[in-house]
Amino acid sequence: MSATAPSRRVARPDEPPPSRFGVAMGVLFVVMTALSVVSTGFSLDGIIEDLGRRNDSISGLLNIDLSVITSTRTLTAFVETLQMAVVGTIIGGAAALPLALASTEVGARTTTVRWLVRAFNNVVRAIPDILWALLFVAMVGIGVLPGLLALVFFSIAVTTKLTSDVLDGIDLGPVEAADATGAAHVAKLRTAVVPQILPAYSSFLLYNFELNLRASAVLGLVGAGGIGTRIEFYRSAGRWPEVWGIIVLFFAITFVVERLSIMFRRRLV
């Protein structure tokens, strides 16, 4: 094609005007942002000014105490965190598979079951991990157990949601074939449905494990065990160099776990 401009305009339909919905959403976005800035008193000046002041947490960053990494208490807390994340993922993930199956048309034998399971899943998902931890601390006291329980429910919420989305897109041909062989319901799900979603489901479990590891840092703040307990201990004592030391270690571990997890997940799907 030459670069010369065409001498004739191709006859074309009128360009449609922007959709009303699009315009409305755009206006809404601008208005919401403006209202939020005004009502929260957000200002960049304030942030810059505060950062310039003397600040223990920031100055702790300059002399990070990495020796906390080798202390037995910190290491024990880390092992606790890993254990919580592993067990939480396994138990929550195991519960998530039947819950995800039962929330779909293929998996639920009756509409009533499907709606009940969906309602349950929605409730579990609506409660954030830290709130689960607070609830379980109130129920069973502080320690690893409430943290573990919180992660179980958090895992159920995450993995169920992701898995049921995948279930909506499976090939129904094998399901019909299994029905035609006279297979029982559970056997049908196991042979015609689960193999189709297994790679995605395994990938979600790994992703869930990453999330659990990160969540466990926060759960300790409310007394639910793990490395968060140590962070909270040093933070409340104002010992910021130690806090940053733990955060560096935590960063290193989550980075490694995430890399490994991504590597495995690539091979799965």
Place this chain on the structure above:
Amino acid sequence: MIQFSDASVTYAGGVHAMQHLDLTIEQGEFVVIVGLSGAGKSTLVRAVNGLVPLTGGSLQVDVRPGRSLGGRSEGEPTSYDVVGLTGRRLRDLRAEVGMIFQGFNLVKRTTVLNNVLMGRLHRVPTWRTLLGMYPADDVELAMRALERVEIVDKAYVRASNLSGGQQQRVGIARALAQEPSIILADEPVASLDPPTSHAVMRYLQQINREFGITTIVNLHFLDLATRYADRIVGLRNGELVFDGPGSAADEHVFRDIYGRSLTADDVMGEEERGGDAEAVVTPPTSPA
């Protein structure tokens, strides 16, 4: 024996897919159902195993467990009144009826063997299925079914790695693994090229002759129908418009069934013509 009496199916949208059908198919017959798309062919075969429920009339299916792969002894004949059949009884009936699909309906991510073992689900305890621990006898039976369609060398290959013709043979093996007394095939060759289609039809014919399994096949191609059918049933708008031996079905009959002149699209063609001749035509070389 399969007996439709004044049977009707009306779908929720008001489509009459089967209208006052009276049809009796004897044990061991090889019947080909012909008709245009939407004539009610799929509805007819899916009614036999209750995948599509009748909305009127009655349907009786008698199964007589006969000679089969595992040498299952001839059991007592059982009679099923398909209308209103649910739960365990419906699954018992379905276990006696193998089904082959146009799209093969295999689980593509898993092995050929696992797909064929699906044909054993009715016999295997659920806990074993859940753990994937199938009894050795059932695995043996699945292997025999694969051997019957000459594809046992692919037992541990992922189904997605097979060609269309090979996948359909796995579909036949899955049905065969049920040790059925009836096999239903819904447009089994519509996604295959001519040589492969002939091979699949031959397998169905051989299985029908060898084991005395009643076989009902939906086909669009009239040359395939006349070549393989003992009996041809023509459907038009859900009504029976022809019922006779394959030899009696000439071009005029098809013109009646299709309600229009025949075109090249209504003929599959000989196996010599057509696309790539895959391993289906010649028996696969067995691993040394």
